[in-house]
Amino acid sequence: MSISKIPSPKSQIRFFGPRFHRSLHSPLIPLVLLAAAMGILWAIASPPWRPNDETRHFGYVQYLSRNMSIPFPGLGWIGANIVASENRTNYYGQVGKKETSFPPDAKQVMASADPPLYYALMVPVDRASQGLSVEGQLYAVRLFGSVVIFVLLVAAAYKVAELVFPDAHYFQIGLPLLLIFHPQLLFVFTSVTNDGLVALLYTLLLYNLILMVKRGLSWRRVLAIGAVTGLGLLTKLSFLIALPLVFVMIAILLSRKKERRERWRLAPMGATALLLPVAICGWYFFRNRLYGNVLPQIPDPTKGLNFGRVDTSKLLTRTGFNDYIIDTFLGTFSWAPLPGAAFAWFKTAIELAAGGLGVSLLAGYWRRSWLTIRPWLALLMSSLVMVFFLAAAEFEVNVASAQGRYLFPVIVPFWSLFLAGLAGFVPPRWRPRATAALVAGFAVFGVWALMVQFMARVS
């Protein structure tokens, strides 16, 4: 037998290892490609300065890039070149005005009330695009900053879905797809804003917390939780809502340890998870404290503008606040909302999903295969969504006008519950195809919202 006729094992023919070949079949690659494609389309389709407060956020990036120092909360004006661009691109065209005419020395406050992490991360992109016009720099930061963060969020959502739905590959792929085709999420997250990074960090926190419950406390997990929480607090103050969650989950884990010695052994880990964020972001708040303002949230004189001056319970029960939050969550694109029928369908779908979740949990009590999501995960995720919803209501009553995007940090819990809820009515055998049908319908909706409702109507 000649040497050439000796059969070679498959592994010798392959240029790369089996791990590489397995990764080619992973849904993560097409998910990343699709997220990048939709992110690029939304980032390019959105006119300059149109998304929420984009001039203020980009002004912060430009300030950091030029001065290399963090502004104090509430101080600092956006650059004159941004004001000139607002005039050139007709910023007020969004409310129908034929032209915009800010005086060249107009003072517009940048988003200096926010912590600096997102803006600092965008500085290299801004510096690399210095040769472009200010609009060109804006699009560079959108494409190479915000879109990249959005793609990472989709990848993180996939990893969370693997934990939440370990036996359901269709949900693992379906959940990130719902994020990719969510119109308002794309409109906001592909613009220059720190909202996307907050959602990414919150999703990573959730991932680590769920992993902590499943595998138990470990130093690696604790450091990850502390680091993500600290970075989140350095991104946006709304991340403060995460602190009680971390505290409660660690407290529950410790309380479930029967032996007192075991609790004492793990207590330093719990303390580290809570103290590490202080070490990471404490300097920023200490610096602001020296300046005289720890939580730099200045009440807006327009508070109570939308629903009158009411307390929180009346706001939730007697006004249109709930509908408003759901509308601005799905797609209103700064004064160019989706048709009313889209909002009505979405509200019906949310109600159906809530019912389906109940059906799945009840049926799963007797027959485990009917369960779409574990009860403790359903409780955790619905609590998170409710906490953010109530925080938005408190914000509306006490600070300024709230919007649906305030729920975006818990976007992964929201769509997880939505998916698990709608599939809860369907027998387990049919769920892959039912999920495919649901996702296909939502994809058509997402593309229609981009092209027919956004690109055609927002000029």
Add this chain to the structure above:
Amino acid sequence: MRLSSIWSQPAAAIIVVIVAALWISFSSFAVVDDKPDTSAQTKLPPLRPGQILSERFTAPADNLSRIDIYLDLKAPKPNGKIIFDLTEADKNRMLPSGKTAVKREAVISAGDIDSFDGSGRFDFQPVPASAGKRFMIDVSFDSGGGAPLHLLGEADPEAGRWLSLDGHAQPGDLAISLYHSTGVAGLMARVRPFRPGGSGSDLFLIPVFLVGAGSFGWLLWQIAAPRSSRERPRNPAD
């Protein structure tokens, strides 16, 4: 792995790419040309059943295909039908002469009004060669005895526009958005200004769209295809 399963995912991706390409090639989009200035809004007199509110305007583009009106969301919610008539106006007179070259009609329910911005949308067959022509829209309301219709107007009248209620001139204008129908090239042309390099061009955006479509087809097959227990990946968190 069977041959059919090797090719099924690429096939699904190619099919979705073809469907997406056909959709954008043959679709028409209602593109906005003129929007009301919401910072100068004014309330118009309530429109009661039997009354006709008319607005004359000049179409800014060919293929006029959609007009939006706006309701005052703070007024009592109306019930009933909103009836819309579009006619081509005579060149020299303020009202149509009766001999109209173009006529379009549409009816919507007051329940179809967008709860967010109060817009009511009238779609009709595109009017070819409409650019520069004058049109009159007549809005009437059949409430069946309920609350009247409270429409929004613009305080500052635009040149060439004219508003009347039952033939009597009114101050200001009716707040309307005007749309024309166009293909994908006309849609893409709107995203060109201010975008750096060629990032706003069809040559960049359409391939990006098709890459997204292919990835989606690939994923859709992965969701829907049944998996054997051997193929199911082991999850570290199980």
